[in-house]
Amino acid sequence: MxxxxxxxxxxxxxxxxxxxxxxxxxxxxxxxxxxxxxxxxxxxxxxxxxxxxxxxxxxxxxxxxxxxxxxxxxxxxxxxxxxxxxxxxxxxxxxxxxxxxxxxxxxxxxxxxxxxxxxxxxxxxxxxxxxxxxxxxxxxxxxxxxxxxxxxxxxxxxxxxxxxxxxxxxxxxxxxxxxxxxxxxxxxxxxxxxxxxxxxxxxxxxxxxxxxxxxxSSSNGVVEVQSDDINLLMKTLEKYPNIDSIQIEEGKVIVQSSITIEPSELNKFLVQNEIYVTHLVKRNHSLEEQFLQLTATK
Missing domain, CATH: 3.40.50.300 (P-loop containing nucleotide triphosphate hydrolases)
Known part of the structure; x- marks a missing residue:
């Protein structure tokens, strides 16, 4: 080029x-x-x-x-x-x-x-x-x-x-x-x-x-998850490998990892632990969110 x-x-x-x-x-x-x-x-x-x-x-x-x-x-x-x-x-x-x-x-x-x-x-x-x-x-x-x-x-x-x-x-x-x-x-x-x-x-x-x-603006290591029992969902997610943080945001559990989280693999893990989700999607940060994160940590 x-x-x-x-x-x-x-x-x-x-x-x-x-x-x-x-x-x-x-x-x-x-x-x-x-x-x-x-x-x-x-x-x-x-x-x-x-x-x-x-x-x-x-x-x-x-x-x-x-x-x-x-x-x-x-x-x-x-x-x-x-x-x-x-x-x-x-x-x-x-x-x-x-x-x-x-x-x-x-x-x-x-x-x-x-x-x-x-x-x-x-x-x-x-x-x-x-x-x-x-x-x-x-x-x-x-x-x-x-x-x-x-x-x-x-x-x-x-x-x-x-x-x-x-x-x-x-x-x-x-x-x-x-x-x-x-x-x-x-x-x-x-x-x-x-x-x-x-x-x-x-x-x-x-x-x-x-x-x-x-x-x-992309963020492969961030997933939104919801289920009927938020507390049980969070406790179960703590057992999932390579999770950096778990937090609640507007009724959804936000899972962050430094590596890619595949929604299908995460869903399979949750089902095996008898957790059935009502919402599970990969999340992309907006440019504004990423910019604020960058400028806040430097």
């Missing part, structure tokens, strides 16, 4: 404050990556370093397998890491044409990218008349003008109303479906869970988790 961006042991210090600590990440072509963490976790600093606007303290990163210098590689990158900044008295089309002129891009891309972000009907409207959500969508169109191989977004839905958030998420999904790799930083669990395939969780500059979103 083609590597778009490789980050190894990245560190950034601001005096005594270590904003980024030994961060490593591989971005592969065609995926949607989320850098998730509360404000001050090092998300924006990490993006600033790889975009060459923040100097790293130590560590390394390379674009496109290290085949080109950062300056040349960034020509294949689209990024929004600050609030949209266009001329308020110019129209959407005029602003994007100016970007094309500066970057040497054909003007034909303007119409195409306005279509992608749903602003083609407002192409002749002045930027100052746009809502915050529309301004953000125009910024995305601007970042797409050079047909980047990767689009980097820092808190793309920050400050938007629910409709604006929904529109930005739909645009991200559309761009990803067209084959563009996406890397976005967010403190919103819901945002990452809905649009990303992979996630890096940061807290105080340190990695707590890196992998797929599905892998983070």
């Amino acid at each position: 083609e590597t778009i961006l490789s980050i190894k042991n990245l560190n950034k210090r601001y005096g005594k404050l270590q904003a980024v600590k030994n961060v490593s990440l591989e971005i592969h072509k065609g995926n949607v990556y989320g850098i998730l963490g509360p404000n001050g976790s090092g998300k924006s600093t990490t993006l600033g370093i790889v975009l060459n606007v923040v100097n790293k303290t130590s560590g390394e990163y390379s674009w496109f397998g290290g085949t080109m210098e950062t300056h040349d590689a960034l020509k294949k990158v689209g990024a929004i890491i600050e609030r949209p900044n266009f001329y308020p008295y110019m129209t959407a089309q005029e602003n994007l044409e100016l970007v094309c002129k500066i970057k040497g891009i054909d003007y034909s891309k303007v119409h195409e990218k306005l279509e992608v972000v749903g602003l083609i009907e407002r192409k002749d409207s002045k930027f100052r008349t746009f809502s915050l959500g529309m301004k953000q969508r125009l910024a995305i169109a601007s970042a797409l003008l050079n047909d980047p191989e990767i689009l980097i977004l820092d808190e793309p839905t920050n400050g938007l109303d629910p409709q604006g958030i929904h529109q930005i998420r739909d645009i991200i999904r559309l761009i990803a479906s067209q084959g563009t790799t996406i890397l976005l930083a967010s403190h919103l669990l819901d945002e990452v869970e809905k649009v990303c395939s992979h996630v890096l969780v940061l807290r105080k500059g340190e990695i707590l988790y890196t992998g797929t979103v599905a892998g983070m």
Whole structure:
């Protein structure tokens, strides 16, 4: 799988404050990556370093397998890491044409990218008349003008109303479906869970988790069980091998293990002990539950 961006042991210090600590990440072509963490976790600093606007303290990163210098590689990158900044008295089309002129891009891309972000009907409207959500969508169109191989977004839905958030998420999904790799930083669990395939969780500059979103939210070692006699059920479950914890939650017994629990095997064990269940399912933790667990234990 083609590597778009490789980050190894990245560190950034601001005096005594270590904003980024030994961060490593591989971005592969065609995926949607989320850098998730509360404000001050090092998300924006990490993006600033790889975009060459923040100097790293130590560590390394390379674009496109290290085949080109950062300056040349960034020509294949689209990024929004600050609030949209266009001329308020110019129209959407005029602003994007100016970007094309500066970057040497054909003007034909303007119409195409306005279509992608749903602003083609407002192409002749002045930027100052746009809502915050529309301004953000125009910024995305601007970042797409050079047909980047990767689009980097820092808190793309920050400050938007629910409709604006929904529109930005739909645009991200559309761009990803067209084959563009996406890397976005967010403190919103819901945002990452809905649009990303992979996630890096940061807290105080340190990695707590890196992998797929599905892998983070899955939990093979957690099973919900119910029966008519909860107390007897709990006593019987204590005899089952490799159980780490047993607790009651909303009338259900939650069984946790560090290894996979097969519901069929557990049910067989309970039947052999004359326990007949009324409810038995594997349980997947939500991304929110997993995130809270990670940040609480570090």
